[in-house]
Amino acid sequence: MPMRTPFVGGNWKMNASLASAAALTERLIGSLADLDIQAAVFPPFPYLLRIRGMLAQADSPIALGAQDAYFQRDGAFTGEVSVAMLADCGVTHVLTGHSERRHVIGESDELVGKKTQAVLDAGLTCVLCIGETLGQREAGETDAVNERQARAALAAVTPDHFERLIIAYEPVWAIGTGRTATPGDAQAAHASIRALVADMFDQPIADATRIIYGGSVNAENAAELFAQPDIDGGLIGGASLDADNFTVICRAAAR
Ligand code: 13P
Secondary structure (H helix, E strand, O other): OOOOOOEEEEEOOOOOOHHHHHHHHHHHHHHOOOOOOEEEEEOOHHHHHHHHHHHHHOOOOOEEEEOOOEOOOOOOOOOOOEHHHHHHOOOOEEEEOOHHHHHHHOOOHHHHHHHHHHHHHOOOEEEEEEOOOHHHHHOOOHHHHHHHHHHHHOOOOOHHHHHHEEEEEOOHHHOOOOOOOOHHHHHHHHHHHHHHHHHHOOHHHHHHOEEEEEOOOOOOOHHHHHOOOOOOEEEEOHHHHOHHHHHHHHHHHOO
16 A cells, blocks of 8 residues: 655634744744655735745745635636646645635535646645535535535546645534544544545555545644544644644654
């Protein structure tokens, strides 16, 4: 089975000021200089260039990600940001389908699919987020929702895209609530998603694909979650805004 390099992303969401984002980056450059995992930060758009400059100057291994992108290359799409623009700013990773985009902003499965395709077509790494709401979990629909979202997002994705695809399982009820999925529940969902990738493509692709967990991961619970065989790291919200916590979480993912 291929070795999957663990991935831990810090999704800063719509948080931080330019000054606090720079201070956080400075601390992470120091604390994450020698990791044998892939770490990435996903700052708000206006801070990307500043943080890119800091990471580049320090020759930091921390990757730069964006929280969203539009699927069109350019044109009259007021307020949107294209993948090409992000790449121009040094972004290498882009989130698509985050639950806050799906459930707060109202993005459809179809739109998430177009964005996912645009990120992969442009040669960037896509972190595709999927996951069920509390009502869907209680109705026993977890696997069905993950399957629907994954199939819609990956409809046009080819096997060679998979090297640059990371799937983030983020149960909506666990995001920002302090209510984490148990390691067993998260592992079960991850195993189902891996089986789905095998069904859609093949087993070697499924075995090589990183599937990371997000939803109230913190410095205390990260190690147990990341110890599960199908959990290859995490996408961290609140705890990623604190350099010490994010560093502990990244170290917990190192195998
Ligand atoms: P929290 O870690 O704050 O629950 O957020 C998770 C998340 O949405 C990461 O993308």
